[in-house]
Amino acid sequence: MxxxxxxxxxxxxxxxxxxxxxxxxxxxxxxxxxxxxxxxxxxxxxDLSACELNYIEANEEEVRLGAMASLRDLETSLSMRQLGCGVAPQAVSHIIGVQFRHSVTVGGSVFGRFGFSDLLPAMLVLQASVHLYKGGIVPLAQFMEQPPQKDILTQVVIPRQACRASYQQMRTSCSDFPLLNVAVAETDGVWKIAVGARPGRAALAIQAAAALDAGVAPEEAARLAAAELSFSGNNRASEEYRRQLCEALTVRAVKEVLACK
Ligand SMILES: Cc1cc2nc3c(=O)[nH]c(=O)nc-3n(C[C@H](O)[C@H](O)[C@H](O)COP(=O)(O)OP(=O)(O)OC[C@H]3O[C@@H](n4cnc5c(N)ncnc54)[C@H](O)[C@@H]3O)c2cc1C
Known part of the structure; x- marks a missing residue:
């Protein structure tokens, strides 16, 4: 302990x-x-409980998630449910159970940059940025690649854009860690694809997203995503299985976005 x-x-x-x-x-x-x-x-x-970081606020431009807001706050927030077809609330809804999600925080979940995170792929395609007390404002995609540092994540900020998005994941059983997860979003014709639990940290599939921008079929974009990202095996799933899951879940996510009005 x-x-x-x-x-x-x-x-x-x-x-x-x-x-x-x-x-x-x-x-x-x-x-x-x-x-x-x-x-x-x-x-x-x-303990940051007295630092007034337990909030979710929205204005016309952005949604701000305070570091001490819980994942359940995020999941039930109307602003978050309306953003990108509710992709982030959908993603966190798979984590263990409601009582657990009441106690874990946005700050710990994002700053931890856990490879298995359900939240991070959704935040990546929503183009979130993290606000660090010392390190300033950093796009999440950049923060994901930075080495660990001692800092305080104060809030996560997401631009409020008209975007369509989807979250797909595979678990051996409900409430287990994800074997792989995929988030896809389209904003004004620009696509983002993020793949997590590879089992490494979530990463953007840049070439596959650019191919979607150029109009390729979902199957081709999914093939490109599986080819450009790295995967490895562990006691949950093999490298090959994860690569195949990436292809299957990406096709599913892109098709869901295309079907979303
Ligand atoms: C049994 C179990 C199963 C889980 N399953 C899943 C799952 O399936 N999917 C999933 O996505 N997640 C899963 N999680 C992770 C969970 O959702 C949380 O992300 C995780 O527990 C961290 O949240 P916390 O608020 O408890 O952070 P803490 O445990 O308190 O902190 C995590 C790390 O972040 C640091 N930290 C905390 N707050 C800040 C801050 N504001 N600024 C800077 N650093 C900070 C801490 O020092 C620590 O290093 C699981 C966790 C557990 C314990």
């Missing part, structure tokens, strides 16, 4: 960042769901 020496509940992000960086083994707490499964011995746990 995770153990830590102290718990800090700062009232501001400035204070939170100071405590976080004061010692190498100090760390941030989101919902803490994953951390509890580990056996690490850490310094001070920094």
């Amino acid at each position: 995770l153990t830590f020496q102290k718990l800090a509940q700062p009232q501001s992000l400035t204070e939170a960042y100071e405590i976080l960086t004061a010692q190498k083994n100090n760390f941030l707490l989101g919902g803490g769901a994953f951390l509890r499964l580990g056996s690490a011995k850490r310094g001070t746990a920094v």
Whole structure:
């Protein structure tokens, strides 16, 4: 079980960042769901609950998800349900169960950049950006490739565009980790395809999306996505199975987007 020496509940992000960086083994707490499964011995746990990051706000241009908003908040948010055919609420609805999703946070889920994430492929095709206390505003696609750093994710911001999107995933059983997942979106004729649980971090299939922009059939785009991305095997699925899933789920997602009015 995770153990830590102290718990800090700062009232501001400035204070939170100071405590976080004061010692190498100090760390941030989101919902803490994953951390509890580990056996690490850490310094001070920094709880962001009093930093007013528990919000979902929307204006005409964007939707802002505070880092301490729960995945259930995201799932039930009207603004998120209306964005890209509700692709992000749809994606997180597969994670374990409602009570669990009430306790895990947007900040922990995005900053963790977990390879199996259901949320990240959806956020990538929605062209989200992350706001970091020290690192500033970074497009999520760029953040996904950055090495781990100590920072505070304050919010995730998604442009409010007229986009059509679809999320597809395969699990051995419901509430298990995904074997592979795919999100696809089309905004004003520009396509995005993101594939996650490869089992590596979600990544954009750039060439396959450009081919869709140029008008190729869904099957050809799916073949290109499976060819351009890397896959590997683990105890859940082989590399070859994941590649085939990528092709099948991408065709399904593109066709669903095309059928979406
Ligand atoms: C048993 C189990 C099964 C799961 N299955 C799935 C699944 O099928 N699909 C899926 O997508 N997800 C799954 N998850 C992951 C889950 O949805 C959450 O993404 C995960 O638990 C992290 O959320 P949290 O709020 O608990 O973060 P925490 O565990 O508190 O934090 C995760 C990491 O992010 C850091 N962190 C937290 N908040 C911030 C912040 N604001 N800024 C910077 N760093 C921060 C923490 O220090 C830590 O390193 C599963 C988790 C568990 C425990």
